[in-house]
Every structure is written in structure tokens, then in C-alpha cells.
Amino acid sequence: MDAQTRDADSSPEERIQHIQALVQAQRFTQGLKEIEDLENHPGVGLSPEEKGEISYLASVCLLHLGDSKHALEKATFALETFRNTSQNRNVAQIQVMLGRISLSLGDLRNAELYATDAISTYRRIGDQHELVGSYNLIAQIYFLTCYFEKSAESLRKANELAEKFNDKRMVALTSGNLGRIYALLGSWQEAQDSLERSLAHCQANETDLSKCKDLLSLGFVACLRRDFSKSGKLLDRAFELARTNNFSRELGIYHEYAGYLALTAGDNKRAHSNFSKALHIGQSASPSGCLHSQVYRLLAELQVKEKEFDQALASCEKSLEASKSLGEKLEEGAAYRILGRIHSAKRNKEKACEYFKQSVALLQQIGARYELAHTYLEAGRSGSFDYYRRLGFLANAESLFRDLNSKYHLGLVNLAVSDLLLEQKDYPSGEVFLAEAERLFKETNDRKELQQVARSRAAIEESLFQSRITAKSNGKITFESVITQIGEMKGVIEKLRQIKDYDISILVEGETGAGKDLIAKAVHYSSVRKDKRFVAINCAALPESLLENELFGHKRGAYTGANKDQPGLFEEAAGGTLYLDQVEEIPLSTQVKLLRAIEEKEITRLGDTKPRKIDARIICSSIEDLKEAVRKGKFRQDLYFRLNTFTMRIPPLRERKEDIRTLIKHFLKEYGLDEKKLREFERRGTGKRFLRYPWPGNVRELENDVKRMVILAQANGKGPWEFLPEKLSGQAEESENVDHEPLPEQLSRFEKERIVEALTEAQWNKSRAARILRIPEGTLRGKIKKLEISRPVVASQKRD
Numbered sequence: 001m002d003a004q005t006r007d008a009d010s011s012p013e014e015r016i017q018h019i020q021a022l023v024q025a026q027r028f029t030q031g032l033k034e035i036e037d038l039e040n041h042p043g044v045g046l047s048p049e050e051k052g053e054i055s056y057l058a059s060v061c062l063l064h065l066g067d068s069k070h071a072l073e074k075a076t077f078a079l080e081t082f083r084n085t086s087q088n089r090n091v092a093q094i095q096v097m098l099g100r101i102s103l104s105l106g107d108l109r110n111a112e113l114y115a116t117d118a119i120s121t122y123r124r125i126g127d128q129h130e131l132v133g134s135y136n137l138i139a140q141i142y143f144l145t146c147y148f149e150k151s152a153e154s155l156r157k158a159n160e161l162a163e164k165f166n167d168k169r170m171v172a173l174t175s176g177n178l179g180r181i182y183a184l185l186g187s188w189q190e191a192q193d194s195l196e197r198s199l200a201h202c203q204a205n206e207t208d209l210s211k212c213k214d215l216l217s218l219g220f221v222a223c224l225r226r227d228f229s230k231s232g233k234l235l236d237r238a239f240e241l242a243r244t245n246n247f248s249r250e251l252g253i254y255h256e257y258a259g260y261l262a263l264t265a266g267d268n269k270r271a272h273s274n275f276s277k278a279l280h281i282g283q284s285a286s287p288s289g290c291l292h293s294q295v296y297r298l299l300a301e302l303q304v305k306e307k308e309f310d311q312a313l314a315s316c317e318k319s320l321e322a323s324k325s326l327g328e329k330l331e332e333g334a335a336y337r338i339l340g341r342i343h344s345a346k347r348n349k350e351k352a353c354e355y356f357k358q359s360v361a362l363l364q365q366i367g368a369r370y371e372l373a374h375t376y377l378e379a380g381r382s383g384s385f386d387y388y389r390r391l392g393f394l395a396n397a398e399s400l401f402r403d404l405n406s407k408y409h410l411g412l413v414n415l416a417v418s419d420l421l422l423e424q425k426d427y428p429s430g431e432v433f434l435a436e437a438e439r440l441f442k443e444t445n446d447r448k449e450l451q452q453v454a455r456s457r458a459a460i461e462e463s464l465f466q467s468r469i470t471a472k473s474n475g476k477i478t479f480e481s482v483i484t485q486i487g488e489m490k491g492v493i494e495k496l497r498q499i500k501d502y503d504i505s506i507l508v509e510g511e512t513g514a515g516k517d518l519i520a521k522a523v524h525y526s527s528v529r530k531d532k533r534f535v536a537i538n539c540a541a542l543p544e545s546l547l548e549n550e551l552f553g554h555k556r557g558a559y560t561g562a563n564k565d566q567p568g569l570f571e572e573a574a575g576g577t578l579y580l581d582q583v584e585e586i587p588l589s590t591q592v593k594l595l596r597a598i599e600e601k602e603i604t605r606l607g608d609t610k611p612r613k614i615d616a617r618i619i620c621s622s623i624e625d626l627k628e629a630v631r632k633g634k635f636r637q638d639l640y641f642r643l644n645t646f647t648m649r650i651p652p653l654r655e656r657k658e659d660i661r662t663l664i665k666h667f668l669k670e671y672g673l674d675e676k677k678l679r680e681f682e683r684r685g686t687g688k689r690f691l692r693y694p695w696p697g698n699v700r701e702l703e704n705d706v707k708r709m710v711i712l713a714q715a716n717g718k719g720p721w722e723f724l725p726e727k728l729s730g731q732a733e734e735s736e737n738v739d740h741e742p743l744p745e746q747l748s749r750f751e752k753e754r755i756v757e758a759l760t761e762a763q764w765n766k767s768r769a770a771r772i773l774r775i776p777e778g779t780l781r782g783k784i785k786k787l788e789i790s791r792p793v794v795a796s797q798k799r800d
Contacts, residue, residue: 092130755773
């Protein structure tokens with residue numbers, strides 16, 4: 001039926017009902033045409049209420065077609081029409097519409113007033129069903145003004161009511177909006193779950209606009225989770241919907257998110273192209289300026305990345321102008337962070353510090369954890385603060401990213417801590433955090449960051465290469481430096497004491513990190529050779545050609561680049577000790593030359609014909625069982641018999657549970673934990689969590705973890721128990737609540753710990769320790785013998 005026939009045959013009430021049906025079906029263009037026909041038809045007499053209803057329906061159509069200015073005029077007229085009538089439901093409906101129109105215009109103050117009025121009106125008339133939309137609207141307003149908790153609270157109320165009335169459309173809508181809030185808060189799994197629920201409803205009911213919004217948000221979340229492939233596919237689906245339906249605002253958001261994806265993935269050119277398109281769309285389709293604040297901020301990040309600091313400064317200023325006018329505190333806080341980075345790069349430390357502090361304060365205020373964590377990370381990276389402030393910022397960043405369960409960002413934090421420590425030339429500590437960064441980046445398969453780890457490690461290797469090859473100890477490593485309560489190990493160490501001055505080869509077997517190099521140094525620095533050099537080489541670290549060159553040296557002209565005579569490590573260790581770490585990795589061809597050197601006490605440099613006498617004690621270590629390597633043909637039997645004149649095995653830490661508590665206490669003290677916090681650490685029983693972990697990295701892994709805890713605790717002004725390794729978190733409940741150790745063993749262990757504690761307090765004076773324990777000295781001596789207690793001495797160097 002055409003419009004003229006309908007004019008003749010239909011009453012105004014029927015025509016209004018027809019327009020309502022068109023609006024409900026989202027046929028806004030046709031609905032607006034019908035309204036214009038009805039308003040302009042001279043033969044139709046409309047009551048004031050009908051005019052008000054038509055104006056309201058026109059405002060709905062105009063808003064969805066992007067004409068917010070005229071939509072405001074129509075809705076204002078409708079409100080004035082119904083304000084003084086008894087039709088409160090119509091009043092509330094128009095108030096909701098005015099809130100939405102004000103929101104689209106960026107007038108958040110009036111948007112909040114209209115939404116609050118609508119909620120009050122619906123409550124007054126007892127219409128709980130319509131409260132759902134009002135709560136959703138006020139949640140949007142709180143969302144834009146970055147009151148995220150208020151927004152989430154309103155959405156939960158809306159969701160509850162929608163579930164109560166089985167309003168699937170509103171359940172989906174509130175789920176989608178909750179997902180968008182979760183995304184910014186960093187609760188990415190919750191965001192994904194909520195958005196997928198919303199999308200499932202949209203697909204079933206063919207609501208393209210809602211579907212497009214959900215796909216955009218899901219694409220953004222996938223990007224935050226660094227699933228770039230999934231993000232790209234979701235955003236492409238959203239783009240097709242936005243393009244087909246001419247959703248101009250969603251097209252702008254698409255280009256913003258696509259630009260962010262490209263920026264995060266390292267495609268700067270594509271990122272710049274998308275940001276430019278988003279700004280162009282935003283200029284005409286987003287009068288509120290929401291796109292401007294976000295896109296200009298992201299563009300500034302790109303420009304900082306490309307070191308275009310003046311351009312980045314201009315983009316930041318535009319972002320700030322837009323975000324301040326809209327009250328978008330999240331974007332304002334993020335812009336302050338970028339200004340901090342810009343002024344840090346320009347060496348303007350005072351301004352940089354001020355902007356970073358402003359960013360932290362604002363983002364803390366609104367609870368935007370993800371952006372706040374980024375600010376802490378960038379402030380920690382910045383050279384504008386002193387060492388301790390930077391370390392504190394990075395400790396805060398780690399805490400937040402750990403809560404957000406983002407391994408990639410935790411890797412970035414560890415890399416930043418490593419770089420900071422390396423700036424202080426604290427190479428051992430730097431390597432601890434670098435290793436953790438490498439582990440995290442391997443788990444997330446981030447090749448670019450792994451390359452950065454490799455570059456950092458290469459810089460360390462360059463600085464420490466000579467010291468690693470020819471490191472001379474400070475003389476403090478002795479047999480007393482070996483911390484153990486294991487009777488078997490004590491017996492082997494006693495035998496080493498007896499043979500330390502004899503010129504026989506020693507083979508130390510044990511897993512990586514068990515402490516093999518500590519044993520080797522203890523033998524050397526306890527022997528008559530202690531005043532000569534202790535020279536170490538990792539046989540697995542060099543290819544065959546370089547290994548021979550390092551061991552035996554070369555003559556000038558032996559190969560291209562051999563510009564002078566170079567002695568090998570056998571000669572460097574003259575009168576001292578040559579320590580061959582991971583000897584099982586030496587190629588068979590080199591094993592022949594090594595055997596000759598050991599048997600005949602002479603070597604021949606590469607390219608030379610003249611043999612040279614050597615005098616170096618050989619200590620070797622092996623991760624593998626060399627007997628098994630001989631059986632498999634990987635290691636020469638004659639060399640094996642020559643090397644293992646005396647062999648000792650260091651048990652892995654999982655077989656040395658008695659040593660774990662002593663080692664933890666030793667490392668805590670060694671790395672600077674004061675006595676008060678040490679007592680608190682023991683009082684809390686935190687050490688129990690360490691006992692059930694298998695420690696595949698052995699003593700080195702334990703030391704690194706304890707050292708990292710102490711560093712983070714000192715930087716953050718907290719106790720080390722606040723920074724337990726994540727791998728131990730699952731041990732807590734079982735370790736603290738269930739102890740499977742038999743009671744006699746528990747009592748024996750407790751007694752041993754208490755005696756060692758008293759002896760330590762008494763500086764190992766047995767008479768004073770007996771008085772502390774309030775037992776006879778003879779009883780104490782008997783218990784010391786029975787429990788095989790011996791005095792551990794602090795080791796000053798890292799273990800293998």
C-alpha cells in the first residue's frame with residue numbers, strides 16, 4: 001500500500017503504529033519518510049500527544065542515521081509535550097532518548113542527568129522492565145567518564161533485570177558492554193566470554209549493528225592478548241558489516257583498532273594509514289570527538305616509536321584537548337604517559353617526571369590497571385628517574401601485569417629490570433632477569449623480543465668474556481663454602497680435602513645448576529695452587545674449531561685473521577687449574593688432543609710444530625653420565641679413565657631437601673635481607689612452599705629466584721614473601737595445610753633447624769648456644785653429632 005492510499009484509508013493512530021513498527025525493525029530511513037509525510041499532510045489532524053510521539057520517533061530515526069543535532073530538537077519538543085501530562089512512561093522513554101542523543105554529542109553532563117531522571121521516573125511508576133535500558137545508558141556514560149566500577153555496577157543491575165524478564169536482547173547488550181569494560185580493565189578472558197555471548201545472540205537475531213560492535217571489541221581484545229591472526233579476522237568481519245550498512249562511527253572504530261593491531265604487530269606504515277582514515281571519518285561522523293582523543297593518542301605512540309618527537313607532541317596535545325573536553329580520563333592519563341616518554345627522550349627530566357606522575361595519579365584514580373601498568377613500565381624504562389625509583393616502578397608494573405596474567409608484558413618488565421641492572425654493571429643480577437624474560441618470550445613465541453634478549457645477552461657476553469675465561473677468585477671459595485647437611489656429600493668433600501694437593505684429575509658429575517663449578521673452585525683455592533690462576537671454559541659454548549683454538553692456542557699465520565701468536569688456556573692456567581665445564585660436549589677429534597695433553601703434559605699450538613710443556617691441574621664437570629657416553633661411543637674410554645681418577649656426584653636439589661631451608665636463608669642474607677624481615681620470612685613459614693617444588697635448575701634456580709624476590713622486595717618496600725615465584729603459588733595450599741612427612745622426621749627436622757639457628761646466633765660457640773637453648777652443653781654436642789650438623793660458610797660466587 002503506497003503513502004497516498006494509506007493517507008486516505010488510515011487514521012493518524014494507525015499511521016503512528018506503522019511508523020513504530022518501522023522503527024522497531026530498524027528501518028529508520030523509511031520511518032523518517034513516513035513521519036515527514038504525516039507531518040506535512042494538510043488533511044491530517046494530530047493531537048498534541050500524537051505530535052509528541054511523532055517527534056520522539058523522529059528523534060530515534062535521526063539519531064540512528066547520524067543527525068544528532070536535529071534528533072535533539074525533536075526529542076526536546078517531545079519531552080516538553082509530555083512533561084506536564086500523566087504519561088510518565090512516555091516521559092521516561094524520551095528522557096532515555098535525550099540521554100543517548102546527548103551522549104552522541106559528547107554532552108556527558110546532560111546525558112547523565114537525563115539517564116538519572118529516566119531511572120527515577122521508571123522506579124516511580126514501578127516499570128522494572130524499562131529500567132534495563134536506563135541502567136545500560138548510565139553505564140555507558142560512566143564508562144566514557146572512566147568510572148568503570150560504577151559502570152560495571154549499573155550493567156550488572158541491568159543484566160539482572162534483563163535475565164529476570166528473559167529479555168535476551170538486553171542480556172546480550174549488557175553482556176557486550178560489560179565485555180568492553182573488562183577489556184579496558186585487563187580482564188581479557190572475562191571480556192572475551194561476555195562479548196562472545198553477546199555476539200551469539202546478535203548472529204541469531206541478525207542485528208548487524210550490535211554484531212559489528214561485538215566483532216570490533218572481540219578483535220580489540222584478541223589484539224591485547226597478542227593473538228594477531230584472530231584479531232585481524234574479527235576486525236575484517238566487522239569492517240564488512242560496517243561498510244555494507246554504512247555504519248560510519250563503526251568504520252572509524254575499525255580503522256582505529258586496525259591501526260592499533262598494526263602498531264602492536266610492528267607494521268608502522270599500515271598503522272599510520274589506518275589512523276589517518278580513522279581521523280578523517282571522525283572529523284565528519286563523530287562530532288563528540290571520542291575518536292579524536294583515542295586515535296591522536298595512538299598516533300602519538302607510533303610517532304614516538306619512529307622517534308618523530310615533535311610530531312608526537314602535537315598529536316598528544318590534540319588528544320589531550322579532546323579527552324579533557326569529554327572527561328575521558330583514561331585517554332588523558334595515557335596521553336600524559338606519552339608526554340613523559342617524549343620529554344624523557346628530549347632529556348627534559350623535570351617535565352618527563354611530572355607527566356609520568358600525572359599519568360600514574362589519574363590512572364590509579366580510575367582503576368585502569370592495564371594502562372597504569374604500561375605507565376609504570378615506561379617510567380621504569382625512563383632515565384629521568386633515579387635507579388631506585390625506576391626499580392620501584394618496574395616492581396609495580398610486574399605486580400599489575402602478573403594480576404592481568406600477561407606473560408608477554410611480564411617479559412617486557414623483566415627485560416627492563418635486566419637493562420636497568422646492566423646499566424649499574426650488575427651483570428649477575430641482570431642475567432637473572434634476562435633469563436626470566438627469555439623464558440616468558442619463548443612461551444609467548446615473541447621472536448622480536450627474543451632478538452632483543454639475544455642482543456642484551458651478547459652485550460653481557462662481550463663485557464664478561466675475558467673474565468669468564470680467566471676469572472681469578474678473590475680467594476674466599478673454600479670447602480667450607482659448600483652449604484650442605486647431606487652426610488654423603490660431606491664425606492666426599494672430606495676426601496677432596498685429602499687429595500686437594502695431589503696432581504690428579506677430578507671429575508664432578510651433576511645436573512645443571514647443582515654447584516659443580518663451586519666444587520672446582522673450592523678444590524683450587526684450598527690447594528697449593530691457590531695463588532695461580534683458575535681458568536674455566538664451557539666446552540659446550542664453542543664450536544670445534546674455536547674450542548681447539550681456545551684450549552691449545554695458535555701460531556701467527558695459522559689461519560686467516562691469526563695476526564699474532566696466541567697462547568691457549570692450558571698455558572694460561574700454568575701452575576694453576578684448568579676447569580673444563582661440560583666436558584662431554586668435546587668432539588671426538590678434540591678428545592684425542594686433550595688426552596695427549598693430559599698424558600704427556602704438553603700441547604702444540606695450532607699451526608705450530610713445536611710442543612710446549614704445560615703444568616695445569618685438570619678438573620672436569622659433566623651433566624651426563626660419562627660411563628653412558630662411553631658406552632654410546634660419544635666419549636673416548638681412554639680419556640674417561642684418565643679424567644676420573646677421582647669422581648664425585650652432586651645430587652640434584654630435589655634429592656637434597658634438607659639443604660633447601662639452609663640455602664634459602666643463606667641467599668636471603670647474602671642479597672641484603674635484614675634480620676627483622678628474615679625472621680618474619682621464617683615466621684610466616686614461607687619456606688615450606690619451596691620444599692615441594694622439584695627445582696629442575698637446582699641451586700642456581702633457587703638462588704636466582706631468592707635473589708629476584710629480595711631485589712623486588714627492596715625496590716617496593718615490602719617483604720620477599722610478597723614476590724614468591726609464580727611456579728610456587730600452586731604449592732601453597734598443599735604445603736601449608738598438608739604435611740605428608742612422618743612425625744618423627746618432622747620433629748627431627750625442627751630440632752635440627754632450632755639448633756642451627758641457636759648456633760648461628762651464638763656464632764657457633766657451643767657453650768653460648770647451649771645457654772640459648774637451655775640445655776646442657778654435653779647434650780647439645782650429642783645432638784650435633786647425631787643430627788650431622790656442621791657449620792655452613794657463606795659462598796661468595798654463583799654456582800654452576
